[in-house]
Amino acid sequence: MAQTATLEARAGATAIARQPDWSFRYWLIAPAVFLLLLIGLFPLIYSLIVSFQGITMMTNDTSYQGFVNYARLFEDTRLWWSLAHTLLITAIALPIELGLGLAMAYLFLEPMRGRQVFVSLLVVPTVISPIVAGSTWKLMFDNRYGPINQIIGWLAGHPVVALWTVHPKLVYPAIIVCEIWQWTPFMFLILLAALSNVDRSQLEAAEIDGAGFWRTFRLIVLPAIWPVMAIALIIRGLDLVRIFDIIWALTMGGPGTMTETISVYTYIQGFQQFEISYTAAIAFLVIIFLTVIVIAVIRRAGLVK
Amino acid sequence: MITRREFGKYGLAAGLTAGVMRPAWAADAADIAVKAAQKYKGTTISIVWEAGLQALDPIHFSGPKWKELTGMDVKVVEVQTAEMFTKIMQDYRSGAGGYDALNVVPSWMPDLAQAGALEVLDPYVDKFGYRDALKTIAPVFRDNWMKANGKIYAFPDDGDVFLMYYRTDIFGDPKLQAAYRAKTGKDLAVPKTWAEFDSVGQFLTDKLAPKMYGASFFRQPPYAIFMFEERFRNEGGKFFDADTMKATINSPIAVKVLTDMRAENKFMPPGVEQFGFVENLAAFLQGESAMTISWPPYGRWAEGYGTDQEALKWVPKTTIAGKVGYALPPGGHPELALGFDLAVASTSRHKEAAYLFIQWLNSPKISLERVKLPYTLRDPFREAHYTDPGYLSLWPNAKYYLAALKKASETGLLDLSLLQTDKYEEVLRQMMSRLWAGDDPKAIADKAAADWDAVTKRIGVAKQQAVYKAWAAGSGAYPKM
Numbered sequence: 001m002a003q004t005a006t007l008e009a010r011a012g013a014t015a016i017a018r019q020p021d022w023s024f025r026y027w028l029i030a031p032a033v034f035l036l037l038l039i040g041l042f043p044l045i046y047s048l049i050v051s052f053q054g055i056t057m058m059t060n061d062t063s064y065q066g067f068v069n070y071a072r073l074f075e076d077t078r079l080w081w082s083l084a085h086t087l088l089i090t091a092i093a094l095p096i097e098l099g100l101g102l103a104m105a106y107l108f109l110e111p112m113r114g115r116q117v118f119v120s121l122l123v124v125p126t127v128i129s130p131i132v133a134g135s136t137w138k139l140m141f142d143n144r145y146g147p148i149n150q151i152i153g154w155l156a157g158h159p160v161v162a163l164w165t166v167h168p169k170l171v172y173p174a175i176i177v178c179e180i181w182q183w184t185p186f187m188f189l190i191l192l193a194a195l196s197n198v199d200r201s202q203l204e205a206a207e208i209d210g211a212g213f214w215r216t217f218r219l220i221v222l223p224a225i226w227p228v229m230a231i232a233l234i235i236r237g238l239d240l241v242r243i244f245d246i247i248w249a250l251t252m253g254g255p256g257t258m259t260e261t262i263s264v265y266t267y268i269q270g271f272q273q274f275e276i277s278y279t280a281a282i283a284f285l286v287i288i289f290l291t292v293i294v295i296a297v298i299r300r301a302g303l304v305k
Numbered sequence: 306m307i308t309r310r311e312f313g314k315y316g317l318a319a320g321l322t323a324g325v326m327r328p329a330w331a332a333d334a335a336d337i338a339v340k341a342a343q344k345y346k347g348t349t350i351s352i353v354w355e356a357g358l359q360a361l362d363p364i365h366f367s368g369p370k371w372k373e374l375t376g377m378d379v380k381v382v383e384v385q386t387a388e389m390f391t392k393i394m395q396d397y398r399s400g401a402g403g404y405d406a407l408n409v410v411p412s413w414m415p416d417l418a419q420a421g422a423l424e425v426l427d428p429y430v431d432k433f434g435y436r437d438a439l440k441t442i443a444p445v446f447r448d449n450w451m452k453a454n455g456k457i458y459a460f461p462d463d464g465d466v467f468l469m470y471y472r473t474d475i476f477g478d479p480k481l482q483a484a485y486r487a488k489t490g491k492d493l494a495v496p497k498t499w500a501e502f503d504s505v506g507q508f509l510t511d512k513l514a515p516k517m518y519g520a521s522f523f524r525q526p527p528y529a530i531f532m533f534e535e536r537f538r539n540e541g542g543k544f545f546d547a548d549t550m551k552a553t554i555n556s557p558i559a560v561k562v563l564t565d566m567r568a569e570n571k572f573m574p575p576g577v578e579q580f581g582f583v584e585n586l587a588a589f590l591q592g593e594s595a596m597t598i599s600w601p602p603y604g605r606w607a608e609g610y611g612t613d614q615e616a617l618k619w620v621p622k623t624t625i626a627g628k629v630g631y632a633l634p635p636g637g638h639p640e641l642a643l644g645f646d647l648a649v650a651s652t653s654r655h656k657e658a659a660y661l662f663i664q665w666l667n668s669p670k671i672s673l674e675r676v677k678l679p680y681t682l683r684d685p686f687r688e689a690h691y692t693d694p695g696y697l698s699l700w701p702n703a704k705y706y707l708a709a710l711k712k713a714s715e716t717g718l719l720d721l722s723l724l725q726t727d728k729y730e731e732v733l734r735q736m737m738s739r740l741w742a743g744d745d746p747k748a749i750a751d752k753a754a755a756d757w758d759a760v761t762k763r764i765g766v767a768k769q770q771a772v773y774k775a776w777a778a779g780s781g782a783y784p785k786m
Contacts, residue, residue: 057394057420057725058764143576144584161575168742254526255742256735256749271391273728274398 051281057274069281078257079282082265083289089172089261090240093179097236098229100180101187105195108188123189125182134249137178141165141250165251171259178246183239187232194228195221230301234294241290262286334438338665339374341433345658346376352406352662353393355645355682356383359408361616362681366674367666377658386410386643387527390417390727393650397422402652405659408645409459411450412722415772417648418453419724424649426457429660438669443714446686449779450646459646460667464676464686466713467535467639470589470603471495471596473630481512495596499536499635502596503569509595510572519572521594523585524741526734529566531642531720532598533733537562538718538783539636545761547777550770552757554733555750563736563746570741578741587621598634600642601684601710608700611679629702631709633716638784641717645683685710719781723772724764732756 051069054061073079104122108115125133140146141164153160164174198221206216222229244263247253253260253268260268266286270279298304354360360383368379382404384392390413396403397420409417417423430436439447439460446461475481476493485493485508496502506519513519522532537544542558545551553559570577574588582599589597590607597603606612607629612620633639647663649656665671669687676683676690677699685691691711697704723729736753740746761769776782 057416060398143579144574159575163576163578163741166578166738166741252526252734254735254738256739256744258742268731271395272731273725274394276398 047280047283050277051284053277055276056278065277069278070285072278073281073285078260079262079265079285081257082260082262085259086241086243086261086263089175089179089243090237092172093176093183093240094233094237096176096180097184097187098233100184101191101232104184104188105191108192109195119189119192123185126185126189128182130182130245131249133182134178134246137174137181137246138165138250141174166255168255168258171251171255175247175250175259178250179240179243182246183236187236190228190232191225194225198224226301227303230297230303234297234301237297238290238294241286333670334433334435334668335665335670337433337435338661338668342371342375342377342658342661342665345655345661348655348658349378349380350405350653350655350659350662351380351382351403352408352659353382353384353389353404354408355389356385358616358680359645359682362675362678362683365680366678367671371662371665375661377662379662393417393422394420397650397652400652402650402654404650405653405655406663407648407650408462409648410643410720411459411461411646412643412720412726414450414453414458414646415722415724415776416726418456418458421651423458424651424653424656424660426459426649426660429649429657429664430457433661433664435664435668441669441687441689443686443688443691443711445641445714445717445719445781446644449719449781450644459648460663461644461686462647462663462667462672462683463645464641464684464690464710464714465600465644466641466684466710466717467531467598467634468601468604468709468713469495469596469598469632469634470607471630471632472592472625472628474628475509475513475517475595476630481509484508484512495630495632496635497637499540499565502635503565506569506596507572513595514572517592518574518588518594520569520596521573521577521580521585521588522569522598523580523582524570524578524737525581526737526741528582529737529741530730530733531640533562533566533737534721535634535638535640535642535718536566536636539634539638543783544721545757545773547770547774550761550766550773552754552761554757555747555754559750560747563740563750567740567746583619590621590623590625592624598639600682601706602682604629604631604706604709605679605700608702608706610700610703614680616680627701631702631706633709633713636784638716638718639713641714641719641781643720686714716784717781718784719776719779722776724769725760728760728764729757732760 052064052066054063054065054068108119128136140148143149143161143163148164149160149162152162162170164170202220202224203216206220211219242263243261244267247259247261247264248267251259253264257265262282266279266282269275269282352363354363360381363379363381368381371377371379382392389408389410393404393407393409394417407423409423414423430439439451439457442451442461443464446464450461451457451459476495482493485491485505488508489504491504493505493508494501496505502520509517509519523529537554537559540558540562542556542562543553546553574580574593580588585594585597585599586603586606588594589599589603606617606620607623607625609623609626611617612623647667649659649663653659666675669689672687673690673693673696675681676685677693677696685696685707690696691707691714696707720726721729732753735756736749739749739752
């Protein structure tokens with residue numbers, strides 16, 4: 001009994017002793033939480049409020065407008081086309097970046113002379129600002145001064161007039177080329193790191209057992225690198241969904257609205273036409289859309305158990 | 306003998322007499338601004354200015370000079386043209402008050418004034434005696450670029466207008482003249498109509514390509530929309546039915562203009578659809594095209610004026626100096642494309658100081674110096690600018706250049722200016738990019754008209770109609786046929 005009482009007293013004393021400790025922990029994380037709320041949650045909530053108002057360039061109408069802006073989303077065919085363009089670019093660029101990145105990672109997996117220099121050079125495009133990359137590629141694609149048409153002309157044996165940023169059949173290839181050039185090295189780096197960590201003994205065992213390259217890749221390498229690869233795919237996928245700079249620099253969404261992505265359209269609505277409340281509604285549509293996709297991908301990829 | 310006291314007395318009397326007898330307008334607007342601004346010594350004002358060459362004016366010339374005269378610092382905020390409206394509105398909407406004075410494109414005035422982003426200048430104009438100096442601004446700019454709802458919001462400060470530039474040696478070539486006469490029965494002359502332009506342009510390309518093409522234009526949509534606006538109205542087109550506010554940019558005239566514009570690309574340098582201001586400038590200055598239409602700096606740079614300056618090192622070396630003629634574009638009513646006004650931000654914390662700076666910049670004396678600066682893009686906008694002896698002697702053909710600019714200012718057409726003008730312009734930009742992409746002109750004109758109608762409906766038909774009617778009543782809205 002006395003022992004029990006002693007134990008209870010000790011537990012109580014410990015609890016009392018711990019109380020300031022808990023409080024101190026909260027104080028420690030409080031600035032970070034406050035900062036997150038300030039720069040993350042507050043704008044989000046504020047945008048949500050704005051999306052139910054009627055603020056435009058002409059009026060600062062902050063009265064409650066109901067779901068007017070959300071209803072407008074469904075009538076806005078340009079918005080849905082911009083979403084379709086975004087998905088098209090993502091669907092084409094992402095697999096190519098993955099495939100090329102993986103191939104390059106395999107190439108540089110084995111020790112070779114000058115490996116570090118090559119890897120450093122290959123990574124250079126990713127450190128360039130996308131707007132600079134887009135502007136540079138616009139010059140590269142220029143019919144008059146750009147090297148692309150000159151090279152094609154040399155190969156063809158006569159001058160070639162290919163208007164990469166004007167012609168409907170060429171604008172998407174131009175965008176995809178620029179996008180792949182800039183971001184394949186990112187995939188390459190991540191996958192190179194993942195491949196370097198694959199268990200060598202398993203690979204050697206498979207080789208001894210006579211497993212071919214594809215079989216080894218499918219059954220040993222892919223499961224080993226999948227968590228990292230899935231993260232890389234999610235990061236790049238999200239980047240592609242919000243692609244703006246390259247398109248703005250190359251085509252500004254043209255010809256017409258043919259290459260307008262959701263980010264380009266949102267920018268035009270928000271910062272050129274000042275449809276503030278409607279833009280907030282678009283932003284929430286995108287947030288919901290992305291959240292659903294990311295959750296689905298994470299579940300499907302088995303990243304969270 | 307006059308004593309010192311008497312000298313002072315007589316001097317004061319003479320000064321007072323002169324002050325009374327001298328008309329108020331004769332007082333120099335620049336000096337008034339300087340004197341009044343001296344009380345703001347130590348103040349820093351910020352001014353939004355178009356990035357690049359335009360900004361060299363306040364950075365190298367007017368800013369330092371203003372500081373020397375008043376002790377005020379001028380912070381120049383350089384912004385790309387396409388971003389200027391956005392930045393100004395962002396600053397206003399946020400209430401940040403980051404800008405004191407502004408360069409604004411005149412067609413933005415209804416939006417900026419209605420939003421409340423601009424300060425009404427009438428009280429300052431009266432306080433600092435500037436009203437009479439404003440009367441010496443060329444009428445088309447003074448009457449159309451200064452006011453919204455009857456109030457002064459800005460001072461016209463850059464007389465932008467399209468001119469046609471052509472090669473006098475080509476048009477004067479006896480062999481080409483004979484060949485053209487043999488082919489058409491007409492003289493090879495600078496075209497006055499678009500039909501003549503097509504005929505001459507195709508002929509010169511047939512004769513001279515690939516060394517030289519009949520013409521080259523900038524075709525990138527942000528520029529091409531102004532060429533469409535100009536040509537559409539020269540051919541008799543109207544933007545709207547004023548009674549219903551239904552867009553009429555899909556009329557047969559519009560379809561013909563679009564069809565012809567695309568057809569003309571065939572006698573221009575390959576890839577002209579990608580030409581912007583610089584590509585087209587390079588083509589003309591390097592002798593690759595016989596005719597072009599553009600803003601006034603082309604005329605100066607083609608003669609080599611100022612191109613030895615460090616800031617203009619990027620301008621391609623002209624190969625055509627002394628061989629350049631100036632004319633009004635076909636139709637005779639050139640677009641007063643873009644241009645700039647000076648205004649004061651309503652959220653400024655130094656409104657009077659900012660006002661005094663823009664009055665000084667815009668004053669007859671200082672503006673004359675500024676439009677002659679070789680490295681900026683400021684073009685004549687006061688009557689006296691076109692006839693200034695100093696300007697007339699800047700290069701051998703300057704008198705023809707200034708005469709053409711003056712004529713252009715008298716017959717020029719205003720950019721469309723409505724509520725939310727950019728929404729209408731954005732539709733035109735898309736229309737032009739689809740035109741160069743090869744879409745059917747009728748289909749894209751119909752789409753553009755439908756998009757305009759949707760924009761008008763969203764803004765409010767009656768509200769927009771009132772603004773359109775006021776704009777259309779202006780002297781430069783439509784040519785007098």
